[in-house]
Amino acid sequence: MARKVVITGLGATTPIGGDVPTMWKNALKGVSGAHTLEDEWVSKYDLPVHFAARCSTPALDVLTRVEAKRMDPSTQFGVIAAREAWADSGITDIDHDRLAVAFATGIGGVWTLLDAWDTLKEKGPRRVLPMTVPMLMPNGVAAAVSLDLGARAGAHTPVSACASGTEALHLGLDLIRSGKADVVMCGGAEAAIHPMPLAAFSSMQALSRRNDDPEHASRPYDRDRDGFVMGEGAGALVLEAEEHAIARGARIYAELAGTSVTADAYHITAPDPEGLGATRALKAAMFDGRIQAEDVVHVNAHATSTPVGDKPEYTALRAALGTHVDNVAVSATKSQMGHLLGASGAVEAVLTVLAVYERRAPLTINLENQDPEIPLDVVTSARTLPAGDIVALSNSFGFGGHNAVIAIRSL
């Protein structure tokens, strides 16, 4: 019998709240974190997209100036979320050789990389900071979290584009089940609201162009959706072997019952239109957690608000859950906070854990005319989840054909 893995700590910094209580309150209320960007570079480079969803609490309001200097903005967000999750777990005494980190990013230190390139061109090599490499490396966030917590059972960085954060939980579950660690700090962090990624995502027609109305731009499942909204931030979850959590009398939110990762092997960016890879991921996560379709009451969908992405996920949900999909409350929380790329899976995992723990589903905003080809029961107003034993799923899909699913079970 595999070790049971539970979640005992949550942390987040997002466009709709700089900590978990604020984010959760707003997620239940339904707010938009997307706003017009005031940066001079928007007009300087004539970017086709003029808005994004910035973290509501700047990292420098939380970290000291000296701490922040040695971290890329993505790492700053990751450390902020990890510290909140760690404090929330209440762990004070731990064997640090049994504490691991699985902290993901989609893009890594893009600000550091491009700032250093600008410095090299404008001021020469002498002015390129000696911290540039450790700040830009994608494992920078996992390394910083490991340093911060004294986690010595390995610090890992799953990188699978927008599935990265969910894949971190998949890895964390494995580390505990296989006996390599007793506690894993899992999460994802991203800070890519920079003109280059905005230009690049625009070039591939992935971003919404609703420049005159940013708050209504992220509209998953809506007939008039036209792309995702770039977000930023981090989410963090403390995974713990159940016996370890019980022995210290921990508050346990829920069980991480099952996870899975599959690959489409279909196209480098386009989702398989039949959702076959996503279907296999859903089925595998449910099998991993010994979950029947009827157990599932809630799904935090990937649902980015792109014209091509939202429908295959629906197809996959129907294939995996059968007609029971009609009874499942589906939340598309990117409608509120935009798409946090490699952090999105971790933040959505935090929301999914809270949904199971508090029996309430977060809202989907901006759904005015539901796409008739996606007849899901989308949560657009306050919704209570049933009592008794329940399961919620959270999906993440990434460029490269990555599909990752986690299953959260009530305790």
Added chain:
Amino acid sequence: MASNEEILAGLAEIVNEETGLATEAVELDKSFTEDLDIDSISMMTIVVNAEEKFGVRIPDEEVKNLKTVGDAVNFISNAQA
């Protein structure tokens, strides 16, 4: 040209910016590594910022000879002369 007092004050500001150490802690007899706990990466950042601030060049091979704050002040003072 800056006086030694001005160089010390300027260095103290640079060290404070990089490490958060109080400027008063940056005294002539203090060792960068032993007393101020400044690692090699921070030291290189301090060196480059000092070059810009005082308009001097501190060659990489010279940095290891700058053991104390006083060594750095003297080097910068001589380089400016």
